Amino acid sequence: MTAAAPTEVAALSATERAARQHQVVAALAPLLPAHALLWHAEDTVPYECDGLTAYRQQPLVVALPETEAQVAALLMACHGLAVPVVTRGAGTGLSGGALPHAAGVTLSMAKFNRIVQIDRAARTATVQCGVRNLAISEAAAPLGLYYAPDPSSQIACTIGGNVAENSGGVHCLKYGLTLHNVLRVRGFTVEGEAVEFGSNALDAPGLDLLAVVVGSEGMLAVTTEVTVKLVPKPQLARCVMASFDDVRKAGDAVAQIIAAGIIPAGLEMMDKPMTAAVEDFVHAGYDLNAAAILLCESDGTPEEVAEEIDRMLTVLSGAGATRLEVSKDEAQRLKFWSGRKNAFPASGRISPDYMCMDSTIPRKRLADILLAIGEMEIKYGLKCCNVFHAGDGNLHPLILFDANDPDQLHRCELFGADILETSVAMGGTVTGEHGVGVEKLSSMCVQFSPGEREQMLALKAAFDGHGTLNPGKVIPTLQRCAEYGRMHVKKGLLPFPELERF
Amino acid sequence: MAGANDDSPALQRLIEQVREAAASQTALDISGGLTKAFYGGPRVGQPLDVTPLCGISSYEPSELVVTVRAGTPLAELEAALHEQGQCLPFEPPRFGYRDGPAPAGAGVGGTVGGMVAAGLAGPARAAVGGLRDYVLGATLLNGRAEVLSFGGQVIKNVAGYDVSRLLAGSMGILGVICEVSLKVLPRLPATLTLRMEMDEASALKKLNEWAGQPLPLNASAWWEGMLVLRLSGAAAAVNAAHARLGGEVIEAPMAAAFWQGLRDHSDEYFAGAAKAVEAGASLWRLSVPQIAPPLHLSGEQLTEWGGGQRWLCTAVAGGTLRDAAAALGGHAIRFRGPGPRDGAFAPLKAPLDRIHRDLKAAFDPAGIFNRGRLVAGL
Numbered sequence: 001m002t003a004a005a006p007t008e009v010a011a012l013s014a015t016e017r018a019a020r021q022h023q024v025v026a027a028l029a030p031l032l033p034a035h036a037l038l039w040h041a042e043d044t045v046p047y048e049c050d051g052l053t054a055y056r057q058q059p060l061v062v063a064l065p066e067t068e069a070q071v072a073a074l075l076m077a078c079h080g081l082a083v084p085v086v087t088r089g090a091g092t093g094l095s096g097g098a099l100p101h102a103a104g105v106t107l108s109m110a111k112f113n114r115i116v117q118i119d120r121a122a123r124t125a126t127v128q129c130g131v132r133n134l135a136i137s138e139a140a141a142p143l144g145l146y147y148a149p150d151p152s153s154q155i156a157c158t159i160g161g162n163v164a165e166n167s168g169g170v171h172c173l174k175y176g177l178t179l180h181n182v183l184r185v186r187g188f189t190v191e192g193e194a195v196e197f198g199s200n201a202l203d204a205p206g207l208d209l210l211a212v213v214v215g216s217e218g219m220l221a222v223t224t225e226v227t228v229k230l231v232p233k234p235q236l237a238r239c240v241m242a243s244f245d246d247v248r249k250a251g252d253a254v255a256q257i258i259a260a261g262i263i264p265a266g267l268e269m270m271d272k273p274m275t276a277a278v279e280d281f282v283h284a285g286y287d288l289n290a291a292a293i294l295l296c297e298s299d300g301t302p303e304e305v306a307e308e309i310d311r312m313l314t315v316l317s318g319a320g321a322t323r324l325e326v327s328k329d330e331a332q333r334l335k336f337w338s339g340r341k342n343a344f345p346a347s348g349r350i351s352p353d354y355m356c357m358d359s360t361i362p363r364k365r366l367a368d369i370l371l372a373i374g375e376m377e378i379k380y381g382l383k384c385c386n387v388f389h390a391g392d393g394n395l396h397p398l399i400l401f402d403a404n405d406p407d408q409l410h411r412c413e414l415f416g417a418d419i420l421e422t423s424v425a426m427g428g429t430v431t432g433e434h435g436v437g438v439e440k441l442s443s444m445c446v447q448f449s450p451g452e453r454e455q456m457l458a459l460k461a462a463f464d465g466h467g468t469l470n471p472g473k474v475i476p477t478l479q480r481c482a483e484y485g486r487m488h489v490k491k492g493l494l495p496f497p498e499l500e501r502f
Numbered sequence: 503m504a505g506a507n508d509d510s511p512a513l514q515r516l517i518e519q520v521r522e523a524a525a526s527q528t529a530l531d532i533s534g535g536l537t538k539a540f541y542g543g544p545r546v547g548q549p550l551d552v553t554p555l556c557g558i559s560s561y562e563p564s565e566l567v568v569t570v571r572a573g574t575p576l577a578e579l580e581a582a583l584h585e586q587g588q589c590l591p592f593e594p595p596r597f598g599y600r601d602g603p604a605p606a607g608a609g610v611g612g613t614v615g616g617m618v619a620a621g622l623a624g625p626a627r628a629a630v631g632g633l634r635d636y637v638l639g640a641t642l643l644n645g646r647a648e649v650l651s652f653g654g655q656v657i658k659n660v661a662g663y664d665v666s667r668l669l670a671g672s673m674g675i676l677g678v679i680c681e682v683s684l685k686v687l688p689r690l691p692a693t694l695t696l697r698m699e700m701d702e703a704s705a706l707k708k709l710n711e712w713a714g715q716p717l718p719l720n721a722s723a724w725w726e727g728m729l730v731l732r733l734s735g736a737a738a739a740v741n742a743a744h745a746r747l748g749g750e751v752i753e754a755p756m757a758a759a760f761w762q763g764l765r766d767h768s769d770e771y772f773a774g775a776a777k778a779v780e781a782g783a784s785l786w787r788l789s790v791p792q793i794a795p796p797l798h799l800s801g802e803q804l805t806e807w808g809g810g811q812r813w814l815c816t817a818v819a820g821g822t823l824r825d826a827a828a829a830l831g832g833h834a835i836r837f838r839g840p841g842p843r844d845g846a847f848a849p850l851k852a853p854l855d856r857i858h859r860d861l862k863a864a865f866d867p868a869g870i871f872n873r874g875r876l877v878a879g880l
Binding site: 119120121122123143144145165166168172173176177179180189191193195199200201202203204205206207208209211212214215216219220230232233234235255256258259261262263300301303304306307308360361362363364389392393394427428429430431432433434435436440444447448449451452453455456458459460461462463465474475 | 562563564565566567587621627628631632634635644648650651652654655656657658659660661662663664665667668670671672675676687688689691710711713714715716717735736737738739741742789790791792793807810811831832833835847848849850852853854857858860861863864865876877
């Protein structure tokens with residue numbers, strides 16, 4: 001069972017669609033090798049969704065260019081015909097950002113899979129957009145360097161997709177997001193003109209367009225090549241696993257670690273149902289009695305790590321940890337992480353389907369949101385496992401449901417929207433790292449005012465005047481928000497309380 | 503609308519001024535502490551004073567986030583962070599009024615709004631990231647007199663386009679920055695400064711080698727055959743790195759004064775540059791890849807950021823410097839100099855020039871804000 005894609009696409013009749021398809025294929029065929037253009041239904045089916053499989057749409061045409069010249073020619077042709085273009089990397093995105101457009105071309109960048117240069121002296125890697133995240137670190141490993149952002153999908157996801165989503169990972173509190181690790185993005189405008197954002201220097205003239213292109217979900221330009229920073233591999237990493245008998249104590253422990261001036265290399269939290277699900281899957285020896293488990297990692301020189309682990313243990317035991325274990329070697333450290341890294345497949349084993357949420361809240365509200373989600377489980381009659389990038393306040397509640405039951409899918413969507421809106425009300429945001437895509441369009445109405453959304457639409461128009469790059473994603477229209485009918489949570493300037501000190 | 507019910511009279515006054523200026527197409531010159539009035543393109547238009555919009559709106563050390571109004575003196579923000587053992591790791595410069603006495607009402611030094619608009623960073627930039635990397639959210643008063651908030655107060659946030667980070671270094675051309683949320687970090691527990699004699703080519707080679715190793719290298723400066731390094735981090739890491747790198751230790755008070763002088767452009771090199779500027783030379787900032795070889799341009803040069811930032815005080819023609827920087831993949835900024843200020847920044851290549859024009863129109867349709875401060879004609 002799949003739901004209708006929640007984009008605002010004017011439906012084409014079968015005849016209109018066939019005519020449009022014929023026109024687009026005729027325009028693109030001279031520009032690409034024959035095998036690089038797909039339009040028969042059986043060939044385009046594999047492209048009908050990304051990692052958000054609940055929403056599907058067959059594209060009009062799929063193009064798989066192999067050179068930048070082909071990308072340029074193809075974009076120029078599509079622009080001339082006013083055909084929507086949806087750029088696609090590995091298709092691992094979780095918010096439907098690469099969901100095809102019914103009347104559009106899906107531009108698969110899979111062939112751009114070459115590592116152009118690893119520059120040891122400059123500590124940079126220049127790679128084509130279709131190179132996998134992990135492949136960069138693998139190529140840099142012999143030099144003692146790696147690419148820091150490590151989204152859970154790093155074995156499959158591509159750097160082009162990471163740029164589109166501003167992907168994070170479990171180490172981004174200390175090492176930053178994609179934005180902080182990218183120097184330069186080369187690509188093409190919607191008109192097919194070559195463009196470079198950023199540079200090999202530490203800044204570039206004019207506005208910092210790189211900062212807005214990273215995380216723009218393929219709405220502003222098509223990325224073909226990326227230069228990323230490589231950083232030295234830490235000599236050593238060790239991980240503390242801490243159990244708590246109360247989620248509030250675990251949440252407070254997170255805040256206390258940060259307040260103690262420690263920036264852990266990773267700080268993750270799992271609740272009891274999640275722990276049970278992953279233990280059953282990986283048998284890592286997790287404490288099944290704990291209400292919540294924290295994984296807290298330190299990396300650096302052996303001396304630094306020893307010093308920091310001591311400080312972490314002091315804070316965690318002071319915060320009421322009921323069990324503390326420090327990884328003795330690399331094998332045990334990886335075992336501690338194995339459950340966290342397998343949270344998604346473990347959820348897949350205990351439920352026919354799950355929907356992963358991605359909101360962020362201020363760290364101090366971690367316990368509050370966990371308790372609120374507990375109440376929502378009763379309200380919507382669905383179970384939820386929780387795994388959090390606690391150090392960043394980034395939540396990944398996994399709502400368990402059966403997509404074959406339309407009522408469950410409906411309740412799941414309401415449950416998800418409730419989590420997102422509660423996060424916004426707690427001072428957070430609807431998406432920390434997965435992007436808005438099509439999935440969170442309605443929630444954007446709650447987070448941003450009509451004026452703010454209009455300003456973002458105007459920003460898009462400055463890059464893409466006709467709105468043909470990935471249309472219908474990221475920023476909802478005024479009409480959609482009016483139909484959604486929830487009020488925007490007021491922000492504006494913050495109130496002006498006495499300066500808090502603690 | 504967001505912020506429309508804000509009770510701040512200072513904000514209401516700014517909204518009124520912008521509304522009137524937009525209606526009458528009057529150019530506005532957004533100003534804070536006026537410490538960077540010298541920087542960028544020429545200032546035109548009626549002054550729009552943001553200093554009344556001031557104060558720290560919220561600060562929770564355990565969240566590593568501070569939200570602060572644009573007119574707040576940078577000194578006030580830094581003092582509040584210092585009290586909690588935290589800091590702005592990118593070390594924004596705090597310029598004085600070297601070009602003359604402080605203008606009336608501008609005795610507070612630089613403001614947070616000016617810091618974000620200029621987007622400058624100090625000695626630690628290459629190691630810790632620039633100002634933009636610490637911006638989490640911003641409230642902007644745009645050219646339609648709308649108060650809009652983007653980003654937020656959390657570390658990870660990809661909801662919508664990241665307009666708040668776009669404001670970093672925007673020189674005010676997109677609108678009035680009213681409030682910003684910044685990521686802050688704990689101050690590093692240990693710091694040690696080393697000096698070693700070295701020619702420029704060797705210094706560049708060494709700096710790039712060390713940056714590829716797990717060393718707590720936090721800042722570097724090379725000038726007249728002397729390389730100065732700052733190590734910062736856990737005491738154990740700093741000591742281990744010192745044992746490996748060698749070099750002569752500079753006593754802590756003298757080292758702190760040196761880095762502060764470099765950060766605020768008050769040290770010997772920049773004092774000399776100021777005198778040379780008075781005599782007709784220009785101070786250029788060349789931003790180049792860290793591995794770029796020595797430039798061999800005539801003038802007095804100081805290199806920071808592991809080779810990525812090269813200051814050059816010279817009488818060499820701007821075109822020569824721009825070409826030299828561009829040939830290496832970088833760009834050149836005329837930071838201070840006599841005469842007309844048009845073209846302080848390197849011109850934009852197509853299609854970036856078109857995108858800038860359209861972005862400016864998207865935020866400021868009447869073209870009232872800080873005309874020509876970042877891009878000539880915008």
